[in-house]
Amino acid sequence: MFLSTKNLLRKGAVVCILPAALLGCKASGNQSPGAASQPPVMNAVAPAPPQTADDAPPPEKTGGFDGKRAFAHVVKQVSFGPRPSGSQALVHLQDYLQSELKSYGCNVETDSFGADTPIGRLPMKNFLVKIPGEKPGVILLGTHYDTLLKDNFVGADDGGSSTAVMLELARLLCPQHGNYAVWIAFFDGEEAMKQWSDTDSRYGSRQMAARLSAGGDTKRIHAFLLADLVGSRNAHFMRESTSTPALTELVWSTAAKLGYSGIFMNDVTSVEDDHDSFLKRNVPSVDVIDLDREHDVPYWHTPQDTVDKISAKSLAIVGHVFLESVKQLQTQ
Numbered sequence: 001m002f003l004s005t006k007n008l009l010r011k012g013a014v015v016c017i018l019p020a021a022l023l024g025c026k027a028s029g030n031q032s033p034g035a036a037s038q039p040p041v042m043n044a045v046a047p048a049p050p051q052t053a054d055d056a057p058p059p060e061k062t063g064g065f066d067g068k069r070a071f072a073h074v075v076k077q078v079s080f081g082p083r084p085s086g087s088q089a090l091v092h093l094q095d096y097l098q099s100e101l102k103s104y105g106c107n108v109e110t111d112s113f114g115a116d117t118p119i120g121r122l123p124m125k126n127f128l129v130k131i132p133g134e135k136p137g138v139i140l141l142g143t144h145y146d147t148l149l150k151d152n153f154v155g156a157d158d159g160g161s162s163t164a165v166m167l168e169l170a171r172l173l174c175p176q177h178g179n180y181a182v183w184i185a186f187f188d189g190e191e192a193m194k195q196w197s198d199t200d201s202r203y204g205s206r207q208m209a210a211r212l213s214a215g216g217d218t219k220r221i222h223a224f225l226l227a228d229l230v231g232s233r234n235a236h237f238m239r240e241s242t243s244t245p246a247l248t249e250l251v252w253s254t255a256a257k258l259g260y261s262g263i264f265m266n267d268v269t270s271v272e273d274d275h276d277s278f279l280k281r282n283v284p285s286v287d288v289i290d291l292d293r294e295h296d297v298p299y300w301h302t303p304q305d306t307v308d309k310i311s312a313k314s315l316a317i318v319g320h321v322f323l324e325s326v327k328q329l330q331t332q
């Protein structure tokens with residue numbers, strides 16, 4: 001994804017959210033923008049955060065969503081190593097996704113396609129879980145599961161976290177039967193191969209949106225909820241300005257009702273991501289993403305995007321918000 005910094009509005013000053021030991025405080029002005037990609041100096045003296053799911057709330061507090069299971073999905077993905085599109089490691093992840101989804105009883109459609117990229121034609125695969133409903137409408141959820149093409153980049157948060165959340169959501173939702181169908185998309189090829197642009201990025205979501213549009217299915221999609229970079233130990237989500245306002249409001253008000261207004265904040269940011277592929281085809285879409293490099297994700301697109309940066313609690317909170325948002329959408 002790409003952060004449009006010129007549109008970034010930060011209104012908050014210093015806000016402390018939840019117990020500091022769990023999610024920390026937002027501090028501002030203590031790091032120059034240029035230092036964002038460097039490890040903070042305090043890492044040299046502070047003990048490394050643990051690679052555990054110890055902060056996972058019990059599933060009964062998060063609508064059944066199991067933060068520990070989601071965390072284990074992040075660990076598993078990272079164990080395959082860097083997973084850029086077309087890599088053998090991504091084939092291993094594809095096998096894992098398929099076997100997990102099958103074990104939950106999900107019906108999964110696979111779309112294998114070739115994508116023309118600046119580094120040549122790459123084989124890619126989208127997966128679409130389809131849970132039937134009573135009425136023709138569809139609620140679509142989605143994530144990208146590929147990682148950035150970069151040495152030693154394992155994408156625990158960027159690619160790993162949202163994919164883990166969608167797997168856990170699939171486990172919970174596949175046995176259910178609602179008013180509307182729920183589809184869960186796993187996109188290949190979100191990352192740019194050379195430099196982010198409209199043609200070098202979002203290969204998988206562009207492919208899926210085009211296919212669904214050709215089959216007349218985009219008209220059936222009432223809402224597309226995208227997750228990306230949702231696992232930070234210091235996660236906060238700003239309203240993404242290009243997303244469909246009514247859908248952003250639905251998700252953020254749902255989060256507030258669940259007590260997460262300190263995490264789903266009312267600040268505004270602008271991010272280019274997989275939701276664009278669906279917005280362009282008039283599908284109401286919202287992106288839930290934490291791309292605040294200054295405060296929350298200093299490791300973004302660096303080899304420091306590792307499992308120790310991930311909080312099972314953040315995964316569970318996002319999972320809970322998605323589950324409740326789907327419930328809301330099922331009543332509309």
Ligand SMILES: [Zn+2]
Nearest residue numbers: 001148158191
């Ligand atoms: Zn990325």
